[in-house]
Amino acid sequence: MVQVGYTKKVMDHFMNPRNVGVIEDRDGYGKVGNPVCGDVMEIFIKVNDDVITDIKFRTFGCGSAIATSSMVTELATGMNVDEALKITRNDVANELDGLPPLKMHCSNLAADALHEAIKDYKNQDGNVDGQENESSSIPKSNEKECV
């Protein structure tokens, strides 16, 4: 059948998002997006022995922005941080049974937010991999150009 609009999985994660909220005593924090562009995501992680033990998010944005945030928190829970850094935007979209083509780029920043949170954790931990230390929680993506 032709897929029009969002998949059932996207709508499920949109209506019943997992892991919503903040972690006060977080070990890592990542934020991407820009309210001007219509998407802002932030992710909080709690890490124990390099394993993500707790993860929370808050997102301003469209249905796919919320659904991809929810999905990425589900994927990353219990994962080693280095493994979690390998989660791509495509992985998130695939787990949701796909996103409409227009949404693949602009509203699929959840993996980026997760990566930022992990980098932030690594920075604080003094556990920095050379090329990944230049940014912590500074939003990188979508800052000037919205698309």
Added chain:
Amino acid sequence: MERIYLDHASSTPVDPRVFEYAKRFLMKDFGNPSSLHSSGLEARRALEEARERVAELINAENEKCIIFTAGATEANNIAIKGTALRNPAKGKKLAASAIEHMSVLNPMKELQKNGYELSRIPVDSTGILDIESLRNILTEDTVLTSVMYANNEIGTIEPIKEISDIVHENGSYLHVDATAALGRIAIDVQNDGIDLLSLSSNDMYGPQGAGALYVKPGVKIQSILPGGGQERGLRSGTENLFAIAGMGEAARIAKREMTAESQRLSLIRDELIEEILKIDESYLTGHPVSRLPNHASFRFSRIEGESILLSMDMYNIPVSTGSACSSKTLEPSHVLLAIGLKHEEAHGSMVLTLGHSNSLEDVPLIVEAAKNTVERLRMLSPL
């Protein structure tokens, strides 16, 4: 919960009386109005009757002023390109309000690529055209000025008569897109001083696939789609008889029932506006008074419009939004930006447009769904 449809600015259902009237043109009286045999003549009769009915709804000088098209987009294209190309001696300037529909702005932009100059006339924060700017923008070289009768996204009704006087002082033609206004408020092309008026069938309970362009007698215009010469040569192609006959019947019904129905809807609208504005950080968009009777539009801070739409849809309430995420261009609505909203404000819009199926009893259900939606999305929001 039963569906509460609140997107009548996008499409209305066909009125059952319209379908009853027009269905015979699908399988029984399906002749081509250009044929001379009795089947053709029967079709021709229905076509001309529809023309009379549409002419009456807008008080056109006579029925010959009505050119049937496949919709308002086509009517807008013919009005704009047809007058620009036919009047090269007049000049190469076009003017349009900043809040026109894309089917007005894009044909003008296309002409821009061919040497025409396009000026966008600003509106104030309620969406009313800035009259001083209009005066300053128009020159003797302005061939055509487009200002919509009422805006589909914010419901604001423009002061067309006043605009018409200024446009005509400069010898420009006034084109008015009446898609959102038709069948909701009284339109009188002669009294309003309109040269070209675009109309759509499926915004007034007629079938999709029909529209019309009113052309005032004497307006110089040419075809942009040459062919068999139907519709006075301005819109070639066999007429969509079912849709056009349906549009005629819809126009007849609208003329008779519009006043009472608009009064009924404006009560629901006012109740909706009053109740929804009780939500924290919610704002009305568009004009508070000069407003379509069926139109209630809002914006909510810190949340995004496509999410609002999806969430309202889960309550079985179809609504509309001017959010970037709901558009093909990923830009927020140019209308919301034109009334001075910042990008982040324009993202959080919700547009409710009422119709026949709505009643006052719907209001508490709509308000409850809106409250829950806004509350839930704000809980998710980091802003």
